[in-house]
Amino acid sequence: MSYQSFDDLIASMDQNICDNMRRAIETGKWADGRVLSREQKELCLQAVIAWETQNLPEEQRSGYMEQACKSGEEKTEDQPVTLRGPDTLQ
Structure with a gap:
């Protein structure tokens, strides 16, 4: 089929x-x-994103991350990160 x-x-x-x-990707x-x-x-990825944007609620789309998508209404707590060098990962 041609588009x-x-x-x-x-x-x-x-x-x-x-x-x-999505499975092929x-x-x-x-x-x-x-x-x-x-x-x-690349084309499949663009098509999946475009189709999901038009047809699915945000929380059902590929790559949805609840925390990252929340509005600024709630104050999020800081989550400290501790970096370790390769010599401490044993």
Whole structure:
């Protein structure tokens, strides 16, 4: 199937197509075992993000992180980080 634009591609997608693209991105292969090219991975990733933005609530989208997406209404506590050198990781 040929699409006139990226928007046409997104409009023709459904949840199943989005899930198949997401799985292909994760595994690096299509369901039939063919390897995705770099260009295919990039296009699939853009399509998944665009489709999810139009069709899913924010908390159901790929990469959603609850803390990072909260508005500034609640005060977040500082979480200290301790850095250790490679010689202390034994």
